[in-house]
Amino acid sequence: MTLRSLARFYDCRASCRTGDAVNHLAEHGPTGSIPVASYARTSEDVRRRDGHGVRHQLRINERTAHEHGCTVVAVYSDNGRSASKAGEMRPGFDRLVADLARGHTADGQPITGVVCTADDRLYRRAEDLARFFAALTARPGRRYLDPQGVRDPYSQEGLLEAVRALDVAAMETRVRSRRLSDWHWARAVDGVPHSGPRPFGWQEDRMTLHADEAQLVEQAIIDRTGGKAVRSIARDWCDLGVSGTRGGRPNAQTVTQIMTAPRVCGYRANKGELLLVPETRQPVLGQWEPIVTPTQWQAVCATFSPGSLYLHRGSGAPRLTGRRTDPRHLASGFLRCGAVRSDGGVCRGALCAQKGRSKKSPYVYSCRSCGRCSISGPPADEALEQLLFPEAEGRVQLPEPMRRRWQSGEMGLEEKRKIIGSVFTCCTVRPGVKGDRSWDYSRVEPVWRWADRVAPTGATVGDDGRSATGRGRQAG
Structure with missing residues (x-):
């Protein structure tokens, strides 16, 4: 939605409500106690992490409301939440919009206006401006x-003042983003280490090697x-009890990213690209101690083919380009490893589809994290189907037409996977018994998406009069 179309939309809306709004404001009078909602937001709170910025804004809102004959009856806030990033969740703003639209808070307290320190605390995107003004003007007399x-x-x-504030906020966001990008680039060409959590292999100063990790x-x-x-390397690290700098357990992808990162040989990268000195076209050298030589780093990068899935987040190495291909197998992404680790915990790594070695198992699902759990692909897919459409009454009861379409072949893979995702969060696969070639469907243990709404097998009619089948159908 553009600013111009937004202005045209609300221009028509404003013309039909201005008269009612003026009359309503006149009834309250300049000194009346008018109930308003107070909103505050900060973009980040990384240093003190105590919400002091939000508290300061709410105090200013209280003063502003008092100066204009209003009383704050509800408080909404979003601490450390950006309003300029698409998809950023702001629970406080969402509750404010919902309460404004219905005219009162969850406990029934009427709201006839909003107080805030500045427009950019409420919105920095046209979509949020549209949502806010639609809710604010849903009833006459708001301020x-x-x-x-x-x-x-x-x-x-x-409205035009709000649109102008939005335009200023958008410009400010672009300027700040550009300045931040330039700041990171300048640090990079100077060989300064990356900010953020320390890289694996170095101390907290990001300069000195960590002896064991290096x-x-x-x-x-x-x-x-x-x-x-x-x-195999990742498995060895797991057996040694190695954990990442953020506490995670090593897997093939993270180990690959550590090995192929240019920093291991002293080179500096920025935004996934190896930085070069403009005059000499030689790689920029970092200020930290390297682990291996550039020749060793180039050799290990050469062991991976361009587009390798292991490298799609690495820097200075072959990158995965374009969009990922859609899953080709039914259970891809839904299976989790149930193998027990050496420390007694469960692996919980994702089982990924790989090419099998026999006609009965043209593909298998194997754990990439520990490599200790795999299951034949076709029987695993069949196990999911039996969980969804059991022969006897089961935990869920999906509609009969859905079962017929599934089993007749009319339903495509994408639609089937959507149904699985709506019923299961995932399925844990227990490791098989070595040498036992028999198939055990109970190895696949489902984790129901709505466990609190799914009735146990054989449940009777509950106090609400609904049977287990009815509750299962709701869950599915």
Whole structure:
């Protein structure tokens, strides 16, 4: 939605409500106690992490409301939430919009306006501006307050002022983004280490090598160059009890990213690209201690083909380009490893489809994290189908037409996977018994998406008069 179309939309809306709004404001009078909602937001709270910015804004809102004869009856806030990023969740703003649209809070307290320190606290995107003004003007007589005074949201001038504030906020966001990008680039060409969590293999200063981790990385690069599989290296790290700098357990992808990151040989990258000195076209050298030589780093990167899934987040190495292909197998992404780790915990790694070695198992689902759990593909897919459409009464009861379409072949793979995703969060696969070729469907244990609404097998009619089948149908 463009700013121009937004203005045209609300111009028509404002013209039919201005009269009612003025009369309603006149009834309250300038000194009446008018109930308003107070909203505050900060983009980040990374240093003190105590919400002081939000508290300061709410105090200013209280003062502003008092100066204009209003009383704050409800408080909404979003601490450390950006309003300029698409898809960013702002629970406080969402509750404010919902309460404004219905005219009162969840406990029934009427709301006839909003007070905020500035427009950009409420919105920095046209979509949010449209949502806010639609909710604010859903009823006549509403007002919007800020430290500059009272604004009539029904008038054309009030809307144009909001649109101008949005334009200024959008420009400010672009300028700040550009400045931040330039700041990171300048640090990169100076060889300054990355900010954020420390990289695996270095101390907290990001300059000095971490003796144990650096030795692991160096040996992993030597082993990989010598032909060892990445999953085997990751498994060795897991057996040693190694954890990442954020506490995660190593897997093939993270180990690959550690080995192929340019920092291991002292090179500096920025936004996934190796930085070069403009005059010499040689790689920019970082200020930290390297783990291996550039020759060793280039050799380990050469062991991966361009577009390797292991490298799609790595920097300075072959990257995965274009969109990922859609899953080709029914259970891809839904199976989790149930193998027990050496520390007694469950692996919970994703089982990914791989090419099988026999006609009965043209593909198998194997764990990439620990490599200790795999299951034949066709029987695993069949196990999911039996969980969805059991022969006897089961945990869920999907519609009969859906079962017929599924089993007749009319339903495509994408639609089938959507049905699975609506019923299961995932399915845990227990490791099989070595040497036992019999198939056990109970190895696949489902984790129901709505466990609290799914009745146990054989349940009788409950107090609400609904049977287990009825509740199961609701869950599905």
